[in-house]
Amino acid sequence: MTTGYLPPNPERPAVTVDVVIFSLREKDLKVLLIRRGHPPFTGKWAIPGGFVHLDESLDDAARRELEEETGVRDVYFEQLYTFGDPKRDPRGRVITVAYVALVPENVSARAGDDASAVAWHSVQNLPPLAFDHTEIIRYAHRRLRYKLEYTAVGFELLPDEFTLSELQAAYEIVLGEKLDKRNFRRRLDEAGILEETNRFREGEGQGRPARLYRYRKNAVTEVKARRLFP
Amino acid sequence: MTTGYLPPNPERPAVTVDVVIFSLREKDLKVLLIRRGHPPFTGKWAIPGGFVHLDESLDDAARRELEEETGVRDVYFEQLYTFGDPKRDPRGRVITVAYVALVPENVSARAGDDASAVAWHSVQNLPPLAFDHTEIIRYAHRRLRYKLEYTAVGFELLPDEFTLSELQAAYEIVLGEKLDKRNFRRRLDEAGILEETNRFREGEGQGRPARLYRYRKNAVTEVKARRLFP
DNA sequence: TGAATTCGTGTATTTATTACACAAAAAGTA
DNA sequence: TACTTTTTGTGTAATAAATACACGAATTCA
Numbered sequence A, B: 001m002t003t004g005y006l007p008p009n010p011e012r013p014a015v016t017v018d019v020v021i022f023s024l025r026e027k028d029l030k031v032l033l034i035r036r037g038h039p040p041f042t043g044k045w046a047i048p049g050g051f052v053h054l055d056e057s058l059d060d061a062a063r064r065e066l067e068e069e070t071g072v073r074d075v076y077f078e079q080l081y082t083f084g085d086p087k088r089d090p091r092g093r094v095i096t097v098a099y100v101a102l103v104p105e106n107v108s109a110r111a112g113d114d115a116s117a118v119a120w121h122s123v124q125n126l127p128p129l130a131f132d133h134t135e136i137i138r139y140a141h142r143r144l145r146y147k148l149e150y151t152a153v154g155f156e157l158l159p160d161e162f163t164l165s166e167l168q169a170a171y172e173i174v175l176g177e178k179l180d181k182r183n184f185r186r187r188l189d190e191a192g193i194l195e196e197t198n199r200f201r202e203g204e205g206q207g208r209p210a211r212l213y214r215y216r217k218n219a220v221t222e223v224k225a226r227r228l229f230p
Numbered sequence C: 001t002g003a004a005t006t007c008g009t010g011t012a013t014t015t016a017t018t019a020c021a022c023a024a025a026a027a028g029t030a
Numbered sequence D: 001t002a003c004t005t006t007t008t009g010t011g012t013a014a015t016a017a018a019t020a021c022a023c024g025a026a027t028t029c030a
Helices: A058-070 A133-150 A153-157 A163-173 A183-190 B058-070 B133-150 B153-157 B164-175 B181-191
Strands: A013-023 A028-036 A049-051 A076-083 A094-102 A115-122 A160-161 A194-202 A210-213 B015-023 B028-036 B050-052 B075-082 B093-102 B115-122 B162-163 B192-199 B210-215
Touching: A013 A058, A013 A133, A013 A153, A028 A058, A028 A133, A028 A163, A058 A094, A076 A133, A076 B075, A094 A133, A094 A153, A115 A160, A133 A153, A133 A163, A153 A163, A160 A163, A160 A194, A160 B133, A163 A183, A163 B075, A183 A194, A183 B075, A210 B192, B015 B058, B015 B153, B015 B164, B028 B058, B028 B133, B028 B164, B050 B192, B058 B075, B058 B093, B075 B133, B093 B133, B093 B153, B133 B153, B133 B164, B153 B164, B162 B164, B162 B192, B164 B181, B164 B210, B181 B192
Parallel strands: A013 A094, B015 B093
Antiparallel strands: A013 A028, A013 A049, A028 A115, A076 A094, A160 A210, A194 A210, B015 B028, B015 B050, B028 B115, B075 B093, B162 B210, B192 B210
16 A cells, blocks of 8 residues: 555445356357345346455456356456446445356356356346346347357367357357358468367268367467458 | 345455546547546546446446536446455445546546546657556447447547538548548448538638538437448 | 649549358168 | 268359549639
8 A cells, every 4th residue: 555545334335246258059059047045136136256356456356256166277368348336235335347258068067155056048038137247248149240250269168179150150150140151161271270170070960970170279369450251 | 225145344345437538639539638636647548437326327427527627418328347355445345337428528527536637648658657557448449440340339539510521531641541532421321320401611621512411319329230430 | 823732522443251062981780 | 882962162253442644724822
């Protein structure tokens, strides 16, 4: 602490981070919800979150919440928006910094301390949620669709190796529209963000085995000059 | 206050809003800076901001700060990003929700309570700034360039009526590149977001007077299907 | 009245996007 | 083992969008 005014304690809002965790499951875009075990909104579904510790950055707080609920580190996440309506929490003034995270299907959820249950819910069919979490999820979904068109973020929803059909299906689920197979592949090819492996997805389906691809980590992902999928 | 845990006072961060106010002046993109009159960073330049009151929303706090420094209401502004590094303020933990605002050239700055001076500075040539404000301005500038390509936000930097050349110059300054006059005008025409007036900018230059246009308020501005200026 | 300046307009070329179909490889079944 | 079913992987022509580019008209200034 150096000199200088800071507001006395009772005048400070509380600050939380809340994380919208997306994952593709059962051919649907799902979001991880917890059933609240404490007031307010006990028994209601909510996105995971918690108070920001005094010595951790916002990103660190989001990472911590994410790991508590999924056990995973090193997944894609980014800050979404900060929600600060004075009435959004009945306990008093709570400002929340919302994050979005993308995890692949092989990541499983686990209930944290203050949740009585955890489950994946389709974004198309959300239960009534605590706080303004419905609004937050809607906002996150809009941002995800948007980012998918411009950046290579779609890979974050798939395991390390995937077939082109799986990747296309992922895009179709998030964007909510069918894509043309050949045009989709041409775009990926031009973008140069994939590398092919010598392995194939065999035995699973009943047709011809598809080649497995992997995302080139050194590919420039952010702020493409052109849309990836117009 | 209903039941439910909230962290006790000393564990809460302080929360501010800071506003990056952009304006076009002297054929340059400028940002409004205040010279700090109190610790920390007394005498250093900073973007205007202040603590969020317990009973106001974040947008309201940003609007209030904006009005204090410029005297204007009803200008374009939007939330930018929330900066929360634990070390960003030497007084202790202060999280800031950053905003961007766009004001036309006819708006003038005025020093608030805790500023010893106010001035417009070119974003190309910023003085050393307090806190992480250099980073915040950089981020805001990137977002502005980006938004300009996709939305009709450029009008917010001009007065109600403007010539097409003035509008083009505004875009060129923010984007940092020359645009083709005929292509620029065709795009505006196709977008259908302008309406022409019967008035002309006369006497000011030495060439042929240019027609004045105005932005059609009912035009759909957000999330164009196509880029406005690719 | 002529020189200088800014305004306002159209077309041809290049590039990007879209729409569309079939043979090859494997699995399942009779 | 042959036949059916399913999924993979590939190219081209038509349409739409983006770019590059020049000059006469209207005004001010000397």
